[in-house]
Amino acid sequence: MMKKKDFIFDGCNMTELAAKYGTPLYVMSESSIVDKCREIKARFLNQYPNTRAVFASKAFQTLEVCRIVTREGLGMDTVSGGEIYTAHKAGVPMENLDFHGNNKTLQEIQMAVDYNVGRIVVDNRYELQNLNQYAGEANKKVKILFRFTPGVDSHTHKFITTGQLDSKFGIPLENGILKEMVKLAEEMEHVELMGFHFHVGSQLSSNEAHLAALDIALKMMKEVKAELGFETKELNIGGGFGIHYTGDEKTVNISEFLDPVMEELYVKCEEYGLSVPEITIEPGRWIVGEAGVTLYTVGSIKEIPGIRKYIGIDGGMTDNIRPGLYDAKYEALIANKMNQQETEVVSIAGKCCESTDILIYDIELPKAESGDILAVLGTGAYCYALSSNYNRIPRAAVVLVKDGEDRLIVKRETYEEMISREI
Ligand code: LLP
Numbered sequence: 001m002m003k004k005k006d007f008i009f010d011g012c013n014m015t016e017l018a019a020k021y022g023t024p025l026y027v028m029s030e031s032s033i034v035d036k037c038r039e040i041k042a043r044f045l046n047q048y049p050n051t052r053a054v055f056a057s058k059a060f061q062t063l064e065v066c067r068i069v070t071r072e073g074l075g076m077d078t079v080s081g082g083e084i085y086t087a088h089k090a091g092v093p094m095e096n097l098d099f100h101g102n103n104k105t106l107q108e109i110q111m112a113v114d115y116n117v118g119r120i121v122v123d124n125r126y127e128l129q130n131l132n133q134y135a136g137e138a139n140k141k142v143k144i145l146f147r148f149t150p151g152v153d154s155h156t157h158k159f160i161t162t163g164q165l166d167s168k169f170g171i172p173l174e175n176g177i178l179k180e181m182v183k184l185a186e187e188m189e190h191v192e193l194m195g196f197h198f199h200v201g202s203q204l205s206s207n208e209a210h211l212a213a214l215d216i217a218l219k220m221m222k223e224v225k226a227e228l229g230f231e232t233k234e235l236n237i238g239g240g241f242g243i244h245y246t247g248d249e250k251t252v253n254i255s256e257f258l259d260p261v262m263e264e265l266y267v268k269c270e271e272y273g274l275s276v277p278e279i280t281i282e283p284g285r286w287i288v289g290e291a292g293v294t295l296y297t298v299g300s301i302k303e304i305p306g307i308r309k310y311i312g313i314d315g316g317m318t319d320n321i322r323p324g325l326y327d328a329k330y331e332a333l334i335a336n337k338m339n340q341q342e343t344e345v346v347s348i349a350g351k352c353c354e355s356t357d358i359l360i361y362d363i364e365l366p367k368a369e370s371g372d373i374l375a376v377l378g379t380g381a382y383c384y385a386l387s388s389n390y391n392r393i394p395r396a397a398v399v400l401v402k403d404g405e406d407r408l409i410v411k412r413e414t415y416e417e418m419i420s421r422e423i
Contacts, residue, residue: 004339005337005338006338007333007335007336009029009293010029010031010032010402010403010404011401011403012401014293014335014373014375015335015336017399017406018295021397021408021412022397022412023297023315023396024295024314024319024396025396025399026293026294026383026398026399027292027294027399028065028291028292028398029291029401029402030400030401031403032290032291033068033291034072036287036288037072037287040254041053041073043254043255044258044281045073047259047262048262048279050276050277050279051278052075052278052279053075053281053282053283054076054097055069055282055284055287056077056285057076057077057078057083057087058078058079058284059284060288060292060381060384060385061086062409062410063086063409064409066087067090067092070090070091070092070093075096076092076096077097077098077100077239078098078099078117079101080108081105084112088115094115094117094118096118097118098119098120098121099112099121100147101123102124102169106130109131109134110134110138113131113135113138113140116140119143120144120145121145123147125184128181131190133190135190136189141189141192144194145193145197146181146182146185146193146197147169147170147197147199148170148171148172148217149171150173150198150212150213151172151216152212152216153209173220179227182224182230183228194234195233195234195277195278196232196234196236197235198217198237199237199238199239200238202239202284202285203240203242203285204240204242205242205250205252206257207257207260207261210237213237214237214264214268215264221272222273225273232274233278234278234279236279236280238282239282239283241283242285242286243285243286243289243290245330246331262279284381285382288380289378289380289381290378290380291380292379292380292384293376293380294319294320296373297372298311298312298369298372298374299312299351301368301370309345309347310347311347311348311349311365311368312349312351313348313350313359313374315350315351316351316357317356317359317390318350318389319384319387320376320387321386321388322382323360324358325386330377330378330379331378332348332360332365332376332377333366334365334368334373335375336372336373337368341366342366344367345362346363347361348363348374351391353391354390359376384398389413389418392415394412394415394417394418395412396412396413397411397412
């Protein structure tokens, strides 16, 4: 008999890890996260002066991940009081934080001011007024950027585009709305407008939308300089760099994506007589997406003759809602059958009472049996972050792996914890 071969990920045996911690289990590779941060450093930060990179922590935020990206020299993009709180608890320097959101609550605005968050990315006039007022009460001057809507279509899934004209995010350029706000901010005593921000969408394979948005940004910057005397010091061009999920989908090459953007920036700034602003990028998925694998145990196997074979797993949309929500596709393998030759085409069914809870349709896998460990790949971004207790399923644990070592960074939720806030 052929010797059984297991799936090894960052030096760790995934079958053994499933036995040690139970399933479903999120496994995150520290080496992969660190490599990505270092690639950003080598290919972007060290190539271009006056640049910054922040990790869009909404993709995957835990205390330990905050510590890793901070150690690697990245700042952090946050979008809620909870994300600021987590970053603060993890010891992320608050001046490295950017705070986003299209409807920040008064409490969140106050928290950001009290914590001395580095940049507040203002989304609308209501927020600007509240911020100036509270910063005044706190006797502070807060550095801000304006998020504007560039009005470009990024051709990704419509649920994850953000830069198009009809968007709940950002300040429209139309009818002088942005310019009016620049004027307003300049008159305010407790905010200091440093520049602008745009984000065009997520899981982008090309830089077309970034280039288009950059052109719009630079024209706008030229106008606000000429008309209002406002010189832009900082420009945040968002995240959205795509990764490989299935087939021939490719992970964005940072140099290929950003070099043309920087080239365009230098040329146009010269042409428009602008000084080159500090450029910030804020990728989330690109840093953590490929670092994640989710392990499940195969349970029921159901064959509908001539139609489909379902492989039932002990997780599903509660730990990964992306297939149900965005029609997202994933690759998978059977962790304890890496060298089994005999394959079949099956569909992977989650355990939730919901027909859309199918993680993968029609994937070719080694013939599965109950008790096998299924590994779904590329689940590091927006899976744990979007997890839920639907059907009262406790949230899965997260284990960090690195060069053959494993360590628990999020404990599995218990039934007691699930009801602990209920009265
Ligand atoms: N900056 C801003 C202002 C954003 O809104 C986002 C993502 C990012 C940066 C990071 O984008 P990334 O580099 O990760 O593509 N839940 C969806 C993705 C939503 C993205 C929302 N904004 C998904 O699972 O595909």
